[in-house]
Amino acid sequence: MIRGVEVRRARIALVSPFRTSFGTETGRELLYLRVAGDEGRDSAAGGGTAGVDAWGVADGWGECVAMSEPGYSSEYVDGCEDVLRRFLLPLVGPDTTAAAFHDAARAVRGHAMAKATLETALLDRDLRLAGTSLAAHLGATRTRVPSGVSVGIQPDIPTLLRVVGAHLDEGYVRIKLKIEPGWDLEPVAAVRREYGHDVPLQVDANAAYTVAHAGHLARLDDHGLLLIEQPLPEDDVWGHAVLARTVRTPICLDESITSLEVARGAIEAGACAIINIKPGRVGGYLEARRIHDLCVERGVPVWCGGMLETGVGRAANLALAAMPGFTLPGDTSASARYFARDVTEPFVLREGGIDVPQGPGIGVRPIPEVLDAITERSDMVRVGANRAAR
Ligand code: OSB
């Protein structure tokens, strides 16, 4: 039975600042949920702090992907905590499964990242009890996934070339450059000049352009890019369809794809030829799987995006990225690209890829001492405790 859900807030520094068209991140404000079950426990005490096995076998973990500020999307981590405490955690009872929560949570509009956090924690618990890995549950067909890396906007071209060169030396199989007006044609041309046309290269604008930039963006066509990710605002699906008629480089949507229905509409409208799937952005792994299945059916390649996740979120993304429709390398980089010390055992790059966790559930756990050292506060929300308040 589920006894409660631990809400934990923590902060971790990034190894280097990550600049996008929507802002600069120097660290991650984290929100973890631990669904605490009592199966297999000798006492009701639960969750100690010593040793990797301190968390019970029936506990499930989820990491919220929302950032500190609503710059990437409308969600932000403090807002996620609020909607979780007030509206989502009260939906959890002693026997709630991820699938049951998914259905119940339809009554709450939006808040995909908050929902994904809790659904993933419940799914991790369900699968641990069943002894099944998330990868197997999703129908993964690979045990290692090719790894790309997302390179932030740099202060100047020489710095960019050094950063890209270092990632290529590390073995990343695909480079993604963050772009914005004033940092687009030049950096792409410089990387092509320095490292040649064989490097799989793509760009991500995080919605920094308008349809009026169509002619300008078409000048990227000469550089043989795999794709242009989210050039226009999230809501402008039609604008992307118009842009796709001017620009030859395939358009990929990230921010715009918030559900299976939006994905279907965007494909039908001709707004994208490729989709970046982020479970947090679409409300969880169950919805992410549906979008994957739709894209396979429609012949639309997908790849797994990232949100600077620590090991808890990264483990689950790797399971998703091992599904057969994920035919392009994702932003699932190694732990060391983000953090000096990840909260789980670090994910490392081997032969251009990262191994998919094979243990039950997401296959990893936070290391208690490491997690405790970055934790700012935590508390246990008792299951059913909030119900009277609704
Ligand atoms: O748009 O894909 C994005 C990071 C934070 C928010 C949005 C995005 C990104 C990245 C990096 O591009 C992905 C990663 O390496 O985790």
Ligand code: MG
């Ligand atoms: Mg993106």
